[in-house]
Amino acid sequence: MRLIDTTILLVFLETMRQRQATAVAREMGLTQPAVSHALKRLRNLYGDPLFLRRAHGLEPTALAHELEPKVRRIVRLLTETLEGLEEFDPSSAATDLRIGAFDFELTGVIPELVAQLRTASPNINVHAFPLQNRDALEALDQGQIDLGIGYFDFPLNSDASFVSESLHSEHYVLAGRRDHPIFAQSLTLGQVAEAHHLLVSPYGANRNLVDHALHLQGLKRNIQTVVPSLFAALSIVENTDLVVTLPSRIAANNAGRFNITHSPLPIQGGAFGIHAVRHRRDATNPLHIWLLEKLRSVVRDQAAVATETN
Incomplete structure (x- = not known):
């Protein structure tokens, strides 16, 4: 424990970020030999090279990646002991x-x-x-x-x-291309269930408040396409017969970017x-x-x- 000081911990974190000893020295206001000495102390302390020299700079070892979140927590705790001693200035914060x-x-x-x-x-x-x-x-x-x-x-x-x-509080709406026939009149749960749905999910199919409301009526969404990101979803629905369930603000804020419209879902108590x-x-x-x-x-x-x- 006596071999550890805050400087070598900060050098370690900055090296994980910069991957260049010269950049670390410049960022921390140290000389390059001082940075090299700190890294040598770290290597001796952990019995691991921690950073391998490559043509593009320094490549962290597996142990370095394992240590990073732990060292970051230590530095964060040390930082908390100093908070409040100086007034926070956003314009100069780095x-x-x-x-x-x-x-x-x-x-x-x-x-x-x-x-x-x-x-x-x-x-x-x-x-x-x-x-x-x-x-x-x-x-x-x-x-x-x-x-x-x-x-x-x-x-x-x-x-x-x-x-x-x-x-803020949010609720789901149904979104689709502007001329989609489903938006010609107020939605019913039956129409929602029968529509061809696109789902935005990075982890595959999942359930939300809309699925729960449909389930209570013995219905379920007809999910035909799953994509991991919102913009991919909006690009698809504005050019197909697919519809997508979105938070109301997301649908409203993207109506001008994409050729989409949206309508409230016939769900009671669907706020989250x-x-x-x-x-x-x-x-x-x-x-x-x-x-x-x-x-x-x-x-x-x-x-x-x-x-x-x-």
């Missing part, structure tokens, strides 16, 4: 923000959030990952992401490890919540508090756009 979300949020919320962050804090880098639900919570717990955004299908207050904030979730260890992190303020602003703006469209 760090990485890692966000996990489903494709609906990745294509709907993240682009506008990144645009606002680039204006207010150009040195904050955003890394978005296709994580949702329990996968997002596990990544939060492991310190692999800073924030999870989306729908979580179990009570978040049941786990004291996380801090949850409701962003979209939440922003952090690990409790970051509850007082000024960077995260500022990030949430930006996120709320994006959600409010998009709510206004969706209202105007409807």
Whole structure:
């Protein structure tokens, strides 16, 4: 333990990010020999080369990849002991923000959030990952992401490890090409069941509130196509007879980009919540508090756009 100090941990994380010793030295304000010495100490400490020299730079070993999330958690805990000592300044902050979300949020919320962050804090880098639900919570717990955004299908207050904030309430609509005959009149559950459906899911077929409502009537969706991403889905439905079930804001915000329209589904009590979730260890992190303020602003703006469209 006495052989470990914060400098070699920071050098390790920066080397995992930069993959170039000269870039690490420049980023951290160290000399290249100092970086090389820190990496040598790490190699001796763990009995592993950790980084292999390649033509394109330094390639992390399997052990280095295993160590990264653990070292990141250690550095995060050390950082928390210093939080509050200095006032947070977004314009000068330089760090990485890692966000996990489903494709609906990745294509709907993240682009506008990144645009606002680039204006207010150009040195904050955003890394978005296709994580949702329990996968997002596990990544939060492991310190692999800073924030999870989306729908979580179990009570978040049941786990004291996380801090949850409701962003907005959502409901499903049925979307398809503008001249699709199914939109000529108000939808019935029978029409929804008989339609040819496209499903947006990176993991194959799954069930949602619409399937539950149909099941109560002895019906089920006729899913004929499954794609992993929203834009692929919208590109398909605007040119075929397929329809897709989407959150209302996603359908409204993309109606101008694609030749699609949408209609409310005949489902009672079909609302669900979209939440922003952090690990409790970051509850007082000024960077995260500022990030949430930006996120709320994006959600409010998009709510206004969706209202105007409807």
